[in-house]
Amino acid sequence: MPRQRKVTGLPVINEKAAGIDIGARIQVAAVPPELSDEPVQTFQAFTADIDRMADWLVSLGIRTVAMESTGVYWVPVYEILEDRGLEVILTNARECKAVPGRKSDVNDAQWLQRLHACGLLRASFRPGRDIAALRAYMRVRDRHLEYAAAHIQHMQKALTFMNLQLHHVVSDLTGVTGMKIIRAIVDGERDPDVLARMRDGRCKHSVQTIRAALVGNYQPEHVFALTQALALYDSYQARIAECDAQIEKTLAQLVIDKAPPKDPLGAARAHAWQTNSVNFDVRPLLHQLTGVDLTQIHGIGPSLALELVAECGTDLSRWPTEKHFTSWLTLSPGCKISGGKVLSSHTRKTTNRVAARLRLVATSVGRTDTALGAFYRRLAARIGKAKALTATARKIAILFYRAMRFGMRYEDPGADQYERRYRERVVKQLHRRAAQFGFSLQPAEAVS
Structure with missing residues (x-):
């Protein structure tokens, strides 16, 4: 079949540009018609097929590729193409919508290729590989924190079923006092006097108040629910600690080639330990x-x-x-x-x-x-x-x-200096507006 003629219209800026329509099962790649007898090809989502698509693009001399950020299916395609030396443009689907009409994967791929060839697509932000790895560890850690928070609620619910008002006498259920008492209850301790003596010295409420809050109705099913929630909470805390170790390792690798800053690190502005912070000095x-x-x-x-x-x-x-x-x-x-x-x-x-x-x-x-x-x-x-x-x-x-x-x-600058500067700006504006109408403002002391 004869090759298709080059499409005319908008000026072409990226002559070696391709477009890929990302899907969960298939990827449709489109290249300029003059580069191939089959400018649009479909590939499966398996890794071998993605490698074959990358080889095909490289063999045609493609330098840059545009794709939409469809779910998370674009991630392996992006990384494989990036490893092959291609410049990959991840664009926002909101900015590359086609005109209304017939829609198909082939049309979407060709539309992406055409827009990218004419330089009409902006790349979404994606950090470098090292920072992207740090971001992935941070997001996994945030997810574990969310799951751990859900099990804190489960522990509180089980305590409420047993009418143990522990969350009313301690500020943080997962603090020193709260966790000691919860672990003792799970281990079989029921005496409120023994549980109350586990109070940390920094706790605001007295031993008598805590003892009154720990007289409860211990039912086996509620204790079982508390045990399950505590075990899951501890499991997620262990996973969070593993994430912290990996984050510290990644940061250490990022600063290997960094020269020490000229200005020394000052004292910390806040000395209080932050909840859910990493377990090392970052x-x-x-x-x-x-x-x-x-x-x-x-x-x-x-x-x-x-x-x-x-x-x-x-x-x-x-x-x-x-x-x-x-x-x-x-x-x-x-x-x-x-x-x-x-x-x-x-x-x-x-x-x-x-x-x-x-x-x-x-x-x-x-x-x-x-x-x-x-x-x-x-x-x-x-x-x-x-x-x-x-x-x-x-x-x-x-x-x-x-x-x-x-x-x-x-x-x-401080709140006082900010308020003083704001007052000066307002007074200056009032003087300017009064001068426009032929008036002059005088301070209240001068008038009196």
């Missing part, structure tokens, strides 16, 4: 990896700093400006305008892990006596807590971007 490793102390930014502790690095990497030049970065986090206002009228400026809904954590951190920062806390409270009084939360999370993200991209050292 600050020195992150300081050597990034060259800055991210924990000096209010709201960013060692755990969040580690998660930010795992999710965003160490090279933030992928985002040209801080506005691009906050837009990727979906913390920037939306832009929906029609007919010169703003229809909506709400932020997009997202499942971005970093954005969710920053919003959570902004809640606690809003209660602090810092410039960020004053910023949150001022906006909350004017536009509401929900919008103030997003704005504060965006400001923390900007501080992180500036520290990682330009090595900025953060120094908190």
